[in-house]
Amino acid sequence: MLAEVVRDLISAMGSPSLRQVEMTCHISKSVLSALVNGKQKRPSKHVLEILHAHAAEHTEQRDLLPLEELEKLRLEVTGYSSQARRRCVACPAAVSASPSSGVEPAKEHVENAMQHLRTTEAPSVLPVPQPRGDRQHTETEAVAWPGFHGLAAHIEAGRTHDAAIILRYAGHTAAPQETAAAMVSCESSGLEEAVGDLLKYAVRRSDRDVMSIASSLLEQHCYALAGALLDLALSA
Known part of the structure; x- marks a missing residue:
């Protein structure tokens, strides 16, 4: 249907x-x-x-x-049930290391964060009135990420190694604003595995970088992405 x-x-x-x-x-x-x-x-x-x-x-x-x-x-x-959409992504299989320790988060955490991301309902409007002349953004108005088309081409052609290199750079090395843009572009295009990889790499960065990425996501009103990132970081 x-x-x-x-x-x-x-x-x-x-x-x-x-x-x-x-x-x-x-x-x-x-x-x-x-x-x-x-x-x-x-x-x-x-x-x-x-x-x-x-x-x-x-x-x-x-x-x-x-x-x-x-x-x-x-x-x-x-x-997904309505109850599943409301549940917290925290799970008991937490890793003792901090987000900045470089230890890869448990697979269960990444999967739970991705389920939370797929099912979280983001507010349709801002919680406060916007100034006159401003236009509120919807989640579909994603900030363009220059590396998206190259990544999508590698994924479509089955070049997983090349795609993994791009995702590692975008998630772990790029400026926080670029990492956020990569997450938004991949998520809005349905590349869920790519978003999971970006989240996995992002939470291995410093606490300051994680907060900067989350801040950039919130500025774009991508509440579900920001929540998934922070939940995953807190679970690590």
């Missing part, structure tokens, strides 16, 4: 090719292919919102499935 809706959204854009959708929406072709063929086990909410927004630019809103119904379909595919 979700795959059919995704195909309808793409059709509403004028039936472009997946490559054209990739260039327009900044969603990797591999993610799009998995969605339209019903092979995406954990579809990203933000990817679906991006597709819906672009489809709405080419057709009447009343002709599209409402976002609320689209989200219900997404949750049916993922199998």
Whole structure:
């Protein structure tokens, strides 16, 4: 059912090719292919919102499935319950080392943080009134990361070693603002494993860097990403 809706959204854009959708929406072709063929086990909410927004630019809103119904379909595919969406990501398998010790966090922590990220509902508006003339950003307005297209190309071609080099640099070595931009770009494009790797590398940095990355994410209103990063850091 979700795959059919995704195909309808793409059709509403004028039936472009997946490559054209990739260039327009900044969603990797591999993610799009998995969605339209019903092979995406954990579809990203933000990817679906991006597709819906672009489809709405080419057709009447009343002709599209409402976002609320689209989200219900997404949750049916993922199998997440409302209780799971509210639970804390902390787990008893904590590693005794601090985030800056260089010890890789337990796999359970990364998986729990990623589940939290996939299912956390971010506020639709800021908690305080914005100044006149300001425009509130939505989560789909991700800051562009220059390395995204290269990473996506390596992943699509199966060049895992090259992709791993980019992810390690972006997560562990790049400036905190670039690391945050990489997380946002990958998360909004449905590259969940890449986000997990970025989180894993990021929490091995100094406490100051972790806080800077979280601050940059919050400035972009990416609350779920910031929460996943901090929860993972506190669990290490």
